[in-house]
Amino acid sequence: MSYTNILVAKENSIATITINRPTKLNALNTVTIQELHEAFQELEKNYETRVVILTGSGEKAFVAGADIAEFADFSVEEGVQLAAQGQDILFNFVENLKIPVIAAVNGFALGGGLELAMACHFRVASDNAKMGLPEVSLGVIPGYGGTQRLPQLIGKGRAMEMIMTAGMVTADEAYRTGLVNHVVPQAELLEFCNGVAQKIMRNSPLAISKAIKSINANYKDGENGFETEIKSFGKCFGTNDFKEGTTAFLEKRKAAFTGE
Structure with missing residues (x-):
């Protein structure tokens, strides 16, 4: 299957999905969300795929947020539908996938990008990664599960501060709070994630x-x-x-x- 905004590569039962919108810092739009859903759905049906690694193209960003231009003029009803549909077809879908999904967070993971990383089963960050949920600075709140998953991962108090200040944390801070499992040099990120995937594949x-x-x-x-x-x-x-x-x-x- 061919895609416009993502790349899918398979090797030794490991599938790597790369969000490929470098000029937009891999921002999520409706087309990308739908393509990700289709890719994950197809991989889950393929019994040869044992682990999925999700990352972004380039060295600057995993996903730098949602594509704001798409929904800046939305009504209340359209906003509700945007969040509900996105959670249903991608974020909750990934969280409940039967095969493990590792987020390889290279660079910025902001807004919907961090929410997507948090929907994965665990996260590995490059040492230059920065993460945050800046939605309140736009007059809105995280709508793809951020208010729910962030407290689960780092605790209520830290999540409250992070969301209310719209601030970013470094990779080291994310590791210290449990938001990511590992921090590695960017050049070693995918190799490290592949190593973890190999360990997973030894098991049932x-x-x-x-x-x-x-x-x-x-x-x-x-x-x-x-x-x-x-x-x-x-x-x-x-x-x-x-x-x-x-x-x-x-x-x-x-x-x-x-x-x-």
Whole structure:
């Protein structure tokens, strides 16, 4: 499948999606959001894809925000629809994807860009990265899950300050607060993320998808994370991956998981 604003490359069961709007600092517009949805949806259907790395083109920005020109004249109803549709087809979609998504944050991740990074399962930042949610400086609030995911990651007080001041944090500050898992030199960012992906791929893809579901359940209204974990744990016992993993352990060899 060909795209206008993103690039998709696959190698050794790792897919790399690159948001490719360098003249706009990879800002998100409706076309890019739709293309990202289609790419993630296609990769999830492909059983050969075990990990996805999401990044931005160039060295300046992961995603420098949403494309403000697209919605500057929106009505209240249009604003509600913009946020609801974006959360549904991309941000919540990525968070609940069955395969792990690593955000490789190269440069600026602002507004919708940081919200997209936070929707990924975890984040690795280049040492020149800067992150923030500057929406209140435009007279609006984060609308793609930022007010919900940022407190989950760094705590309520820090999130309140970060959102209300519209300030940016450095990669080191983001690491200190738990917003990102690792900080590496920019030249090593994708190589490092590929290394983490290789570690992930040693394990059962089916068990990983159950773990993602169970972890996310703790943050969803009306769901009991412990109950989801118990049921998901039990379902693992009926899989070929469980049989292979336990047999390999007892036979003192490496498991060859199939995701079944």
